[in-house]
Amino acid sequence: MRFRDYLSLFLVIILGFIIFQAFDGTIDNGLNIKQFGEVNLSERTSIHYINKDVNNESTQIIYNESKNPESGSANYVTSIIANYRALDTLGEITVLFIAAAGLAFVLGDHNKNNAFASDASFIVKIGVKILFPLLFLLGIYIIIHGHLTPGGGFQGGAVIATAILLKFLAYKDYKLNHTGLTILESFAGISFLIIGLIGLYTDGSFLTNFLANGTIGTLFSAGVIPIIYILIGIKVGAELSGIISNLINA
Amino acid sequence: MAFLNQWAYIGGSIILILIGLFGVLTRRNLIKIVVSIGIMDTGVNLLLVSLGYINGGLAPILTATNPTNNLNFVDPLPQALVLTAIVIGVAILALALSIVIKIYENNNTLQIDEIRGLKL
Amino acid sequence: MMILSYLLILLMIIGALAAVLFENLLNSIISLGLISLIAAALMFILKAPDVAMTEAIIGAGLTTSIFIFTLIKINRGDSQ
Structure with missing residues (x-):
């Protein structure tokens, strides 16, 4: 030293x-x-998120019984990410987009050579053929059930990106359609903004919940939260897959 | 044991941050520096989550077995912040690694004291 | 459970020292993956299942593979 x-x-x-x-x-x-x-949670802001009484409408929340609570998600982390602090989340996925765009800008979109000299072995290829649809399905399940169980758009998007990583590991000539990825990503980002603007138009504040909440704990509940989380899942999955594809084909 | 109870998580994650900082300051290899930044990232995330823990608390999800909001849930706010920070972290690491690849193509070395323009 | 978490924290700190001090790049990248995996287990013990999922998928899976792809790029440049 x-x-x-x-x-x-x-x-x-x-x-x-x-x-x-x-x-x-x-x-x-x-x-x-x-x-x-x-x-002591009663000294922190989070107690209002847990009781769902940010607007001072204190009620008892009971799983599978309460109708139309302030935020309809059974998973409190989801209700913070996609409802109470959705503006923060919009900023976060913007940062993610800028990082992915910066990576593509630095490496260049040449597709000049592959990382691997040859295909993986026969066993790996068959294994990936079986695993890929199952992993994709698991990712979609995690995204759709984000407001009921642990999981959501960020985790499900990452699982989908991992499934695509497996394809890259098995086949040396595997290529992603970058135009399609860009369209998916832009669609998700613009829809997120449009949902926010609809909330601004109907209820007077950006990204507010303008749909009925339903019974807490059922699949079709929680208003805009599942829609926002599905859009986040599409965006995160497309961006992480794009990052992997750019790094491998740099 | 009381000392361990209080300091195990918070102290462990602060030590992780400090090890990462030491790596950033002293390592010469660019990839080692990015690895050290990743260690700091993990340490900060663990520190934030452990600041929201409550003894005997439940995971902040309403289920059939934990059905009401009067139960002793842990703080969900740090978890929500860390969740997004992890995803941002991997994108930042990938951006840093792409810059490392470009530096290697231009200078044919990873040692920071051999790169032109960075010599002290 | 408490003893297990203390042992995991000790293992994580040893892994961090190894990641910083190892000379071989591949060893230090694998150590980084180990740190993320242990952090995911610790977050599960801290009652944060959402964060544990994210850390396990992204920290241990995607980050390690991104580092290894970078290593492949750089080593192939060496041989040319």
Whole structure:
């Protein structure tokens, strides 16, 4: 190790000491960070998301019985991502789009050569032939059930991208249709914006829920949340597949 | 044991962030630097999730076995933020790696002190 | 359960040190995948199943393969 390495180690240790002080819940450092596991949820914003009473309409929520709650998703994480903080999510998928576009810009769209010299073995090819539709179906299932079970657009899109990665691993000449990917991606992004604008027109705020919520816990419930999550799934799946395809064929 | 209870998750993820920072500062190979950034990414995500944990809490999903909103759920907000941050993280890593590929094509090396224009 | 999670955290820190300190690039990339996989298990213990799914699919699967494709590109450039 050289002098520069020791200096970096020293700086990192000092910084670590400061960060540990900030996260120590036993001393009063003005940051109001509690000890691990002793968070009082009633002091946080999340309690309104859990009780679904952001608009001060306090009601008891019961699975499979409550009709038309404020946000109809049984999965609280989904109701935050696709409803309460959907504007944040719109920003996030914009960042994802810019990163994917930047990668395509840096690498160039030449399709000049493949990463692999030959096809994979016979067993791998047959295995991929069986696995690919099953993985694709699993991705679609995860996306559609995003408001009931763990999962949703981000996870399902990533599963679909993994299925396409398997195709690339098995066949050396496998190519994706980049025009089709671009059309899918633009369609998803523009539909997301249009749903937001419809909410702005009908209820006066961007990306608000303008459909009936239905009974919490059933498949056809939660208003615009499943639609938004399906669009996010299409967009994430297309973008991650595009990233993989660009890296392999660079 | 009480000390471990309090510090295992938070301390572990902060140590992960610091190891990543040390790697970014001292490694010479460009791919090693991107790997260190990935380690920092994982550490930050784990830290945010552990800040929302409640002792004995339930996963924040209404199901047939956890049917009402009066139960002791963990904080769903950090989970929602981390969920999107992970997907952004992989896109950023892929962008960084594409720049690394281009640097390698132009300079034929991955060592940062041999790249023209970056010499100290 | 608590002892298991402490052991996983210890393993994760060892993996991070290995990823930073190994000389071989492939070893450090595999260590990064190991860290993501253990982080997914820890997030499941922390009652965050959504995040655990995402981390397992993306962190352990896609990130590792993207790194390995980069390695393939660079090694093939070496041989030419």
